[in-house]
Amino acid sequence: MHKINEIGNGLDVHDQSSIDYRQLFHKYLPVWPWFLTSIVFCLAIGFIYSRYATPMYRISARILVNDKEKGGGMAAANEMLTDLGGLLGTKSSVDNEVEILQTRYLVDKVVQDLQLNVTYYLQREFGFDQELHKAPFMVRMNKIENSIDNIELEISQRGTNKVHVQSDEIDTVVNLRKPIHLKNLGEFEFEILDHNVMADEQFKVIVQSFRSKVSNLRDNLTVGIANKQITIIDLNLNYPVPEKGEEILRTLIYNYVQENLRDKNEVADSTIAFINRRLLIIGSELGQAEGQIQGFKEANKLADMSEQAKLLVTSTGQYVNDLAKVETQISIVNSLLESLRSTEGAHRVIPSAIVTPDLVFTSAIEKYNSLVLERGRKLIGLSESNPIIGNLDKEIVNARIDIISNLVSTLQGLTITKNKLSMQVQGSESRIKNVPETEKNYLRLARQQQIKQELFIFLMQKSEETAISKTANIANSKTIDLPQADLKPFAPKKLYIYVIAFGIGCIIPLGILYVKELINDKVESKSDIINITQVAIIGEIGRSLDLDNLVVANKSRSAVSEQFRALRTNLAYYLKSNEEKVILLTSSVSGEGKSFIAINLASILAASGKKVCLMELDLRKPGLSSKLNINNPIGFSNYIINDTTLVNDIIKPVENITNVSLISAGPLPPNPAEMLISEKTKFLIDILKEQFDYVVIDAPPIGIITDAQLLWNYSNLCLYIVRQDYTKKDHLRIVEELKQSGKINNMGIIVNDIDSKSGYGYGYGYGYGYGYGSYSN
Incomplete structure (x- = not known):
């Protein structure tokens, strides 16, 4: 675990091991419409579900069991009958009776007696069909297949003696009481009981195997003893139709007694x-x-x-x-x-x-x-x-x-x-x-x-x-509470559904953003930098809405200008003496804004009355000259190659920026690295240090070539440019490696092109939206 000391802009020391909830809030605040849309959508689904979902009722009954081990009023009578004939059978145990009431055999008899394997539904909106207790028609199963799966039939009346039957396998009109055969189901026929109701509605029938229906009923049936000191068994059945649930429970108790x-x-x-x-x-x-x-x-x-x-x-x-x-x-x-x-x-x-x-x-x-x-x-x-x-x-x-x-x-x-x-x-x-x-x-x-x-x-x-x-x-038990359904359904619970819907509505955008963040390999927030490298963040520059590269010179009161002033203040912590004047700017790849930072850093240093020299030493892809609208016929490469070219011949003052001069790259050389390690390069920089208060070097990207490392030998401070949503996270490992290996021992990071709505650092700088727009270097 390590801590990162960040200087400037009021940045505090952060511990990686802790979660910064304030930062997370500001990070996700810009995408609040996503959250609002998702929450509204999920709450709407929750409302539809709670409005149309089939309610579930709890049907309960109680049975008093004659348990001789625990005594009871019926025990004495049974003992008298035993003396008469000795034929009342085995002793009853209430624990055994609880298990017997849940046996597959008893539930199977209930399913067969009531023909529960055929379930009738009234079709409703959004697919929330309503199960019926008494349907206006009957499906009479003459022969059912042993290996039946759940078969769904849509039924509607066609005239007085016909019904329309539709499923995945058939779509036909059949006569009433005429047997038809369906694969995987068997032979069945229809009989209409109420033509008036049948004519106005659409119905659905689900035929399932006895085994499947028995398993379903057993899952919804609970039998237990509330108090071990008594011999009363509580039976509870969860069912969507209260009248039908009461009938099921009555039949179960009747079959148990029989x-x-x-x-x-x-x-x-x-x-x-x-x-x-x-x-x-x-x-x-x-x-x-x-x-x-x-x-x-x-x-x-x-x-x-x-x-x-x-x-x-x-x-x-x-x-x-x-x-x-x-x-x-x-x-x-x-x-x-x-x-x-x-x-x-x-x-x-x-x-x-x-x-x-x-x-x-x-x-x-x-x-x-x-x-x-x-x-x-x-x-x-x-x-x-x-x-x-x-x-x-x-x-x-x-x-x-x-x-x-x-x-x-x-x-x-x-x-x-x-x-x-x-x-x-x-x-x-x-x-x-x-x-x-x-x-x-x-x-x-x-x-x-x-x-x-x-x-x-x-x-x-x-x-x-x-x-x-x-x-x-007589039976060893009697019903003391007949099966009766609760007045209100226990499900669906509207408040519970709305809470779940709200939670899902929050989780969906969070999940999308989390997955997006997992697959995103670009730097988005300050924590991305802190988690990879110990190099301190020395400055943070925001995004602008225009294409002006001279932000400090042309808009001295803008938010970006204020941030460059904060950067200038922070440089004092890195340049300890007046002899440390050379600042090297580099980055991972092209397009991260080195030239923009170099121009405006030179401008803000010059605004304090200092003389600043800009050196365009990205010899492979120079960009300072074009951004400053300065011709590049003669520059650094001419000075190194031609002995007759003097230092003053390549120094050009920058228009509109007082106290700032430029040494352009000159004609593109075939061997830039050899030119940078030339003795004349060191001599040139020494002269510039005598003539100027600061020398700002625009170097090539260090992630591609080694020119920047060669120029570090002439520099006092290296500023590494990181661009939000552009620089890859893996590139930051280059910065850490350079620091850990000691190749560059005085280094700071400048984060560029920060979107104020991205939640980069929950209110960096002065909290304005700023930056410089698009650029190619």
């Missing part, structure tokens, strides 16, 4: 199906047993058993009844074990209401059914190979193993009970040995019939309980 009930009823249906299958089998066996008893009585002509047989039957009745119940439970457990061990029903829910109530078994069944139902929901959007499905399969297998283990333990207990009851029955039977053989056989048949009958009655009882439980199933 899916919840379907999951619960699936367990009940599974139980009923199992019971019905067993009833068919037991009913058939019971019928056979009753038939055998009837046949036995008919064959043996038995009207009634003896009193002894009745007494034995009565005494053993309780044992037989208990044994029948145990055998029924064993039969059911064996059926469940067979079903669980079978691979065909690996992912089906299993009934839980047909086994003797057991808290551990009921909990294991609920867990298993919950995992099976969750797996079914996940498979809607995932494949069998997905890791999530794999994890669920592992949990289902583990749950099934737990259930089988519990059933095996239960079966072992039932078997022990059966054996005890069998022994008691056998003891009773041993007491009827004296009963006639016919009655013994009858008792055996009666006992088998009673077992089948008890099992059949038990299954009928469970079937009725399951049916009652199914009708008592």
Whole structure:
């Protein structure tokens, strides 16, 4: 980091690392019409957008979920129903319900139920079409392509039975209710619902894939819990048509409730199906047993058993009844074990209401059914190979193993009970040995019939309980706030749009100017010079509106003249003694104003009573003579070549400028560099230093040839001319290199042709608009 000391014109010391906002303001002030035009244009666009853009409404609803983990009024009722049938399914978690409400499956059902993949619009100005809730016509999709993209159709009525259809692919008139086929869309037909509305307006229909519409709805749907301590779910949907948004949210909630009930009823249906299958089998066996008893009585002509047989039957009745119940439970457990061990029903829910109530078994069944139902929901959007499905399969297998283990333990207990009851029955039977053989056989048949009958009655009882439980199933949630749209749209926000438009209106011209500045390689501002070289700026000369090269002489009170006076003052800091009289003027290339600066610098020095000699030593392209209207028949080159030419022969006074003389270049020599390093050149300048107070040398551009460096050996101060919007920034590196290398150790920069409206240095000099116009050198 370095600082540049700038002398004169009230210039301060600036630090490169800081941003000079005042300078930036003055730099961009001249182009304020650009900013005004851009801001007005962007604000106009913002007004049009806020005026015609489709408003977005927020539709909200609230659902109360029965979460057993957090309690709730519905939990107790559900527990009572669970005791009755054990068929209410899995426990509900409010966090899980939030995720379920956002599943693609539920949103897809909404899109299909309401046919949201077909969207109707009323065409409006500036392309801001208005979506309709109820259109005066219908597009009936008979067959839709699987890989459909967004298809846009423009629709208008043509007569009473025809509509005009226009898109990128077709432009035709079709009859109502006549199927037409469109590539990438499928087969569809039109039906007009309201001819009056249809005849007066132009409409547009956008048909998109279900997947695309589902993704769009999910992006605009938010489901969350405001407070973790409660079980209330907030649903919010952003949609441009409030009535349609309310309908979408109502349908979503309805489908969610129905899916919840379907999951619960699936367990009940599974139980009923199992019971019905067993009833068919037991009913058939019971019928056979009753038939055998009837046949036995008919064959043996038995009207009634003896009193002894009745007494034995009565005494053993309780044992037989208990044994029948145990055998029924064993039969059911064996059926469940067979079903669980079978691979065909690996992912089906299993009934839980047909086994003797057991808290551990009921909990294991609920867990298993919950995992099976969750797996079914996940498979809607995932494949069998997905890791999530794999994890669920592992949990289902583990749950099934737990259930089988519990059933095996239960079966072992039932078997022990059966054996005890069998022994008691056998003891009773041993007491009827004296009963006639016919009655013994009858008792055996009666006992088998009673077992089948008890099992059949038990299954009928469970079937009725399951049916009652199914009708008592209720959803684990209820709507406490129906879907309702806000009265005012939340978008577009006019103030926000205007602020953004204003910001963009400012950024556009700033961006253009910034890009212009990036690609511009010319010196435009003081900072361009400061950032490249440490050589100080000794003077700043503005632009004039006329072509007069003698500004100081002819317009001594002009702003440019005042700036040359400031330059004259600054020279005192560089020319320390009266012996330092020679000033060398050079630049990067031709056309930067060396001759103009040289003439007016000599004029302002002479105005203070000093004698000044101008030397035209740009031997390759002299310009001083022509600007001063002085003939150039004899000059510097004559003096160097011809020994007979004296110094006084080449010094010519300048008309209209008192105390200023000129040594012209003379005829153009073939070897200018050799002439400049001649001993006679040094002798000439020494003589001039004795005769004049200042010697101002107009040298060739230092960026092209080395003549200026040769002349520095005879000079005390080098003034490097930089012209705004003309000198390239890279040329300033020449100045820095000359200073750093020590080839020219006393150097200052003069900035020429400054446009007062360009923001060069936020008010250089005296703040006037000035300069000298156009020139060629």
